Amino acid sequence: MKTTKTLGIGIAFALLGNGVFASEHLHWEYAGKDGPAHWGALGEEFAACQTGRLQAPIDIPVQLAIRNDFPIRPGYQSSSGDIVNNGHTIQVVLADGGSANLSGQDYPIAQFHFHTPAEERVSGKRYPLNAHLVHKSADGTIAVIGIFFKVGAENAVLKNVFLNLPAEESSVPLPEKFDIGSMLPHALSYYKYAGSLTTPPCSEGVTFYILSTPLEISQAQLNAFQKRFHLNARPIKPVNGRMIVYSR
Numbered sequence: 484m485k486t487t488k489t490l491g492i493g494i495a496f497a498l499l500g501n502g503v504f505a506s507e508h509l510h511w512e513y514a515g516k517d518g519p520a521h522w523g524a525l526g527e528e529f530a531a532c533q534t535g536r537l538q539a540p541i542d543i544p545v546q547l548a549i550r551n552d553f554p555i556r557p558g559y560q561s562s563s564g565d566i567v568n569n570g571h572t573i574q575v576v577l578a579d580g581g582s583a584n585l586s587g588q589d590y591p592i593a594q595f596h597f598h599t600p601a602e603e604r605v606s607g608k609r610y611p612l613n614a615h616l617v618h619k620s621a622d623g624t625i626a627v628i629g630i631f632f633k634v635g636a637e638n639a640v641l642k643n644v645f646l647n648l649p650a651e652e653s654s655v656p657l658p659e660k661f662d663i664g665s666m667l668p669h670a671l672s673y674y675k676y677a678g679s680l681t682t683p684p685c686s687e688g689v690t691f692y693i694l695s696t697p698l699e700i701s702q703a704q705l706n707a708f709q710k711r712f713h714l715n716a717r718p719i720k721p722v723n724g725r726m727i728v729y730s731r
């Protein structure tokens with residue numbers, strides 16, 4: 484179990500690019516004594532989980548959102564990669580998946596992963612699953628595009644992923660190249676907010692672009708994921724007066 488947690492935390496730190504692996508032996512969970520209510524007390528490195536004022540996820544108060552006109556400009560490309568079970572989620576790590584232009588800056592994609600039920604909510608509405616597409620700019624800034632999933636038709640683009648969910652502490656190569664661009668909903672309208680990693684160390688400075696149009700997955704695909712992870716969503720955190728921006 485311990486090794487598993489190490490991987491998840493290691494990836495979080497690697498994404499932050501600060502090279503600090505001091506917390507790699509800290510164990511955390513989604514329930515119980517090492518659950519979300521206690522993350523901030525598990526170690527100094529996790530303090531932001533408890534004291535941070537810009538924590539994620541949130542329930543997006545859409546009535547307070549302010550409009551801007553910075554469309555997401557996808558520049559993704561087909562890439563090889565691995566499907567990784569890090570003990571906290573299933574992550575698809577792409578070798579060279581291209582980038583997205585967000586608020587005028589280019590953000591190369593690093594990986595995407597799933598939470599059940601969905602972490603963000605929209606005016607109280609909660610979906611059964613979401614994906615977080617984690618991007619990192621050249622200067623180390625992290626931006627996440629969030630996509631909700633509702634139960635419906637089988638998701639053909641993600642078929643290979645949901646058919647190859649590795650067991651804990653293991654990974655498998657993607658059977659064929661994957662293009663994030665083929666996964667996105669037709670409309671890229673979003674809600675944007677300033678947040679944090681939703682897993683320890685809960686580091687802030689992460690910008691979220693939560694797409695308002697959900698995708699579909701079949702009940703069988705959802706079941707396959709939930710067989711690996713029954714619940715891997717952090718509870719919502721206070722908005723604390725944060726500005727929410729939306730774009731159509």
Ligand SMILES: [Zn+2]
Nearest residue numbers: 596598615681
């Ligand atoms: Zn996430």
